[in-house]
Amino acid sequence: MKLCILMGSPRREGNTAALLGPFLEECEALGLETRTVWLYDKKIAPCLGCGSCQDCLDGLGCVQEDDFQEVFRAMADCDVIVPATPVYAFFCTAPMKALLDRAIYAGVKNYGREKGPKLLEGKRLAAIATCGYPPEQGAGLWEEGLKRFCRHGGLEYMGIFCRRDWGKQEPFMNGEREQAVRDFAQAIRMSLQGAEL
Ligand SMILES: Cc1cc2nc3c(=O)[nH]c(=O)nc-3n(C[C@H](O)[C@H](O)[C@H](O)COP(=O)(O)O)c2cc1C
Numbered sequence: 001m002k003l004c005i006l007m008g009s010p011r012r013e014g015n016t017a018a019l020l021g022p023f024l025e026e027c028e029a030l031g032l033e034t035r036t037v038w039l040y041d042k043k044i045a046p047c048l049g050c051g052s053c054q055d056c057l058d059g060l061g062c063v064q065e066d067d068f069q070e071v072f073r074a075m076a077d078c079d080v081i082v083p084a085t086p087v088y089a090f091f092c093t094a095p096m097k098a099l100l101d102r103a104i105y106a107g108v109k110n111y112g113r114e115k116g117p118k119l120l121e122g123k124r125l126a127a128i129a130t131c132g133y134p135p136e137q138g139a140g141l142w143e144e145g146l147k148r149f150c151r152h153g154g155l156e157y158m159g160i161f162c163r164r165d166w167g168k169q170e171p172f173m174n175g176e177r178e179q180a181v182r183d184f185a186q187a188i189r190m191s192l193q194g195a196e197l
Helices: 015-029 068-076 094-106 135-153 175-196
Strands: 002-007 033-038 080-086 124-131 156-164
Touching (some): 002 015, 015 033
Parallel strands (some): 002 033, 002 080
16 A cells, blocks of 8 residues: 655645654554655646646646656555645645646546546545644645545545644644654554455
8 A cells, every 4th residue: 555645845844744754654664655755846837727638538638748747647656645735825835736736637537528537536635734823724725625626536535634833832743743643644554454355
């Protein structure tokens, strides 16, 4: 079982990365294969809305040639997609948004001359997020967006792990958070085990 982590934080030593560390350690301990893609290292231009992708039914068919194709292949080649992002303006960071825009359009052939496949259909999605407001307020819209992304693309939404950044008031990481994000990895493993039976 393979997880593809889409890391959407620009800060390599930031809060989202601090959650990702123990999450990845736990995945390894549980025998889950992981691949992490740092989206700020990739060139993923915003979708142009040209619609060319809609008449290409046997591939992505995107006219823009950049790192999108490679990142999408990593998403298509896993069992669970894990977007990990700080909340920016009540949604995700810009590279994550560009990726999701292009994935939901080129990856779902609903609007061309004839309907075609949903290229991520059947995959699961579990998210990791950090935000400044209490999680329901800070990450609520982002979670709702992910749920709708899953519904539209035929993916199964597994849930979100989100913790609040209290700023300078207190350190972001503590023992409870480390354990809780490890538990999140375990819950993903359990749910995958259930699917294997
Ligand atoms: C540009 C910017 C926009 C932000 N917008 C929001 C927001 O809309 N809602 C929120 O709850 N937190 C917001 N935050 C706070 C971050 O989500 C929070 O500090 C996060 O933990 C940073 O993660 P990082 O260390 O991985 O970058 C914003 C932070 C920045 C820098």
